[in-house]
Amino acid sequence: MNAKVKDSMPNAVVEKVEGLNDDEVDELCDAAEKAIIDGNGFGWLKVPSRGVLDRYWRGVLLMPQRDLFVARLDGAIVGSTQLLRPPPNNEAQAHSAQVTTFFIAPDARGHGLARGLMKAVEDAARAASFRQIDLDMRATQLPAIQLAEGAGYRRWGVKPGYAYVDGQYVDGYFYSKSLVVA
Known part of the structure; x- marks a missing residue:
């Protein structure tokens, strides 16, 4: 007897958002908390209170120079990035x-969401006629470094003492990518 195996591939989606409902803000806060605990807290070293995170994300949506992109896995927000103009x-x-x-x-x-976010933010930058896109990160963030370099970002600088983490200074890397098609 053959049993049908249910497709267990998750639904991974990346999108630019103009607004979020309360449940989506809560999902974004949950994802941010997990990333901060994992050491990828985009500046935060300790998880702030839920109120601080909630206000942060709601504030991002109000800032005219920022575009918020979210990554969803099976409908729930699990990550994000911003395009800062x-x-x-x-x-x-x-x-x-x-x-x-x-x-x-x-x-x-492991579902391609990081690459999807990178592509979405680059596509948005190109659509807005930007000629270059920049990013920076701690030198200890190996997966992010591999993602950026694999996406064609060129490291142009190192800043000693970029961050102070667990009583130690950590260098920072600065990257740029041309968005102009040669």
Whole structure:
């Protein structure tokens, strides 16, 4: 007798969001907490209170220079990144956008969501006519380094003492990628 095996492949989706309902903000806070505990807290070293996280994400949605992208696994938000545009008064750097607050919750990794977020943010930057995209990270974040370098980002600088983690200074790496098709 043959038994039909249910397809167990999760549904992985990346999207730009203009707003989030209360449940989605809660999912984003949960994912951020897991990433912070795992050491990928996009600046946070300790999990802040839920109220602080909630206000942070709601504030991101209000900021006109930020676009929020989320990664969903089986419908639930499990990661995010932001495209940060320069302020209007910075005409000299109006060609360049920045990737910031990039993370995937540890239990949601391995489904291509990080690559999907990177592609989505780059596509949005190209659509907005940016010519370059930049990012930075701690030198200890090997998976993020591999993702950036594998996506064609060029490391152009190292900053000693970029972060102070667990009583130790950690270097930082700075990357850029041209979005202009040659």
